[in-house]
Amino acid sequence: MTPDEEYDFYAQPDNQEPQGQPVRRTKRLTAPIPVRFPPELLAEVKRRADADDRSVSAWIRRAVEHELSRPA
Secondary structure, three states: OOHHHHHHHHHOHHHOOOOOOOOOOOOOOOOOOOOOOOHHHHHHHHHHHHHOOOOHHHHHHHHHHHHHHOOO
């Protein structure tokens, strides 16, 4: 479902009722760590995070988790 289709779907009152048990984040996040990127790399990260409908922080966390799951 595209973000526009998702918006249209949830704009309908019948589709705004919660389904099932609430999902809570299971692990606490640590204190923020400063990470610096060159401007062009940060622009690409922001573009990809937006395309995935995620925050930059969530997108970077997912990318790190993906890299850590690969064999060294």
